[in-house]
Amino acid sequence: MPALPKIVIVGRPNVGKSSLLNLLAGRRVSIVDPTAGVTRDRVSTNITIPPPREATDGEFIKAELIDTGGMGIEDSMQLTAEVEQQIAHGLAEADVVLFVVDAQTGVVPLDNTVAKALRTSGAKSKPVLLVANKVDAENIEAAAYETAALGFGEPICVSAKTKYHLHRFTDRLHEILKDLTPADGQDVDTDPGIKLALVGNRNAGKST
Ligand code: GDP
Numbered sequence: 215m216p217a218l219p220k221i222v223i224v225g226r227p228n229v230g231k232s233s234l235l236n237l238l239a240g241r242r243v244s245i246v247d248p249t250a251g252v253t254r255d256r257v258s259t260n261i262t263i264p265p266p267r268e269a270t271d272g273e274f275i276k277a278e279l280i281d282t283g284g285m286g287i288e289d290s291m292q293l294t295a296e297v298e299q300q301i302a303h304g305l306a307e308a309d310v311v312l313f314v315v316d317a318q319t320g321v322v323p324l325d326n327t328v329a330k331a332l333r334t335s336g337a338k339s340k341p342v343l344l345v346a347n348k349v350d351a352e353n354i355e356a357a358a359y360e361t362a363a364l365g366f367g368e369p370i371c372v373s374a375k376t377k378y379h380l381h382r383f384t385d386r387l388h389e390i391l392k393d394l395t396p397a398d399g400q401d402v403d404t405d406p407g408i409k410l411a412l413v414g415n416r417n418a419g420k421s422t
Pocket residue numbers: 225226227228229230231232233234245246247248249250251283284347348349350372373374375376
């Protein structure tokens with residue numbers, strides 16, 4: 215069975231990671247909550263990205279979309295360490311990274327923490343797409359481009375709420391997935407093998 219490329223969504227709490235996952239999945243898979251730091255498990259779902267609208271013979275590309283956000287986050291005191299851990303974990307398995315920020319709040323210190331963690335954990339070797347979410351309408355777009363200061367190029371502006379620029383977002387995602395080499399996951403005939411899950415209390419030493 216060919217392994218699907220893995221798209222991992224990272225970003226601080228409340229930027230709309232779950233909302234984007236649900237939007238791309240076309241159904242409610244992940245919990246959307248207005249409270250930052252709501253604890254929830256890693257959520258994964260298979261999605262299909264349609265070919266760009268102008269493509270006459272484009273293919274539909276399947277991928278696994280993983281939201282690692284909010285994992286284990288229970289209070290703001292532990293946010294930084296948890297975000298870094300979450301990113302390191304997500305990156306290890308990612309073929310493509312979606313770095314989601316909130317265009318309405320602009321860049322806040324925790325976004326810089328995420329950016330730093332992405333840089334130091336070797337994400338540079340993987341495609342990172344900066345996604346400025348909450349661009350509900352055109353009037354927010356100009357401010358959203360200021361998130362380019364994070365150092366991951368110009369953002370793709372989108373709104374999980376109003377679906378503003380949804381097609382631009384999926385077109386860009388399609389482009390990135392299409393460019394992945396077979397070694398990145400697509401069309402590789404790998405044996406899925408046996409999957410082991412490590413479970414246990416926080417701090418029990420699972421990551422070690
Ligand atoms: P996560 O913590 O990053 O997974 O964020 P959620 O998906 O749970 O969303 C956090 C809050 O932002 C919720 O109240 C959502 O309804 C809201 N939200 C998500 N996407 C958008 C968007 O595109 N526009 C606006 N205005 N609000 C959004």
